[in-house]
Amino acid sequence: MTDDDLRERLRRADPAARLEPSSPAQVEYLVEEAMSRIPVRRWAAPVAAALVLLAGGTAWAALRPDPKPLVSPAIIAATPVPSVQVPSGGPAKCAEQKPELLDEQAFFAFAGKVTKIDDGDVTMKVTHNYRNMEGPGVTIPQPEGSSETMPGSGRFEFGKEYLVAATGNGDMLLCGYSGEVDTPGLRELYEAAF
Structure with a gap:
């Protein structure tokens, strides 16, 4: 081709x-x-x-809905500082404890063991964080003369474990919401609330 x-x-x-x-x-x-x-x-x-x-x-x-404002926990401290107060006065009679009320009122909630009692202040090591407890320890004033007491002995005792709930301004919730761990129904109340 x-x-x-x-x-x-x-x-x-x-x-x-x-x-x-x-x-x-x-x-x-x-x-x-x-x-x-x-x-x-x-x-x-x-x-x-x-x-x-x-x-x-x-x-x-x-x-968007506003989230709950996170208040820096005043009761958390590496070096314990008194910051949770036992409220004075209050209702003459306590209402029945309910998980919903505990969930609504408690800004802080934790399980802790008393490691030191000094001059009316109780130092606790946080063993379980239920809500907003990020630090290792807490200092709480020993409840004195309150008409409402904690279930159990009514006072913090060295070496014992407690469940403690407090409001956002640091007032400890009494009336059966804070007390010794082995108080009947208290651990179940915390588990149901948190």
Whole structure:
């Protein structure tokens, strides 16, 4: 096969061979169109996505429910500092203990063992954190002269374990909500509440 035969074969296979040749003006227009540069807006999609994310984030931040404010626990201290108070006065009679009430009223709740009693202050080692107790130890004043006492002996004793609940301002919950670990029903109350 010669070059001429090959050219003839290519001409027969060309689908544009049957078309009328383009005018010089049309060819010039097509060449100019191919060479001219059209600005591409590649920034439009990312900007639109960023605006959607910004609007969604703003709506989420404005409409979400406020979480419980975390108050730094005043009763946690590496070096024990008195911070949980035994409330003075209070109701003359205690209501029945309920897990819902304990969950609602207690900001701090923990199990702890008395490691030191000094000058009316009781130092406890936290053995189990039920709520918001992150530190190793706590200092609590010994309850004196309160009409409501803790179940058991009514006082903290060296070496014994206790379940203690306190409000956000550090007032210890009495009326059966704080007491010796082996007090009937107290551990179950804590397990149900937390």
